[in-house]
Amino acid sequence: MITNIVEFFKNLPAKQCASCGSHIEEQxxxxxxxxxxxxxxxx
Numbered sequence: 001m002i003t004n005i006v007e008f009f010k011n012l013p014a015k016q017c018a019s020c021g022s023h024i025e026e027q028x029x030x031x032x033x034x035x036x037x038x039x040x041x042x043x
Contacts, residue, residue, distance in 0.1 A: 015024040019038040026032065032039070 015026065015030075015033070016022065017024055017035040017038055018033040020035065022035050022037075024032070024035050
């Protein structure tokens with residue numbers, strides 16, 4: 001059982017881009033799943 005919610009969020013893995021697999025430099029709990037490079041290609 002998780003006793004501290006802060007520890008839970010600290011231990012989340014780094015997000016990866018769904019298109020290219022690079023690490024996303026954003027908050028781990030944000031909703032985007034693509035990096036800025038891949039997102040700009042879609043425009």
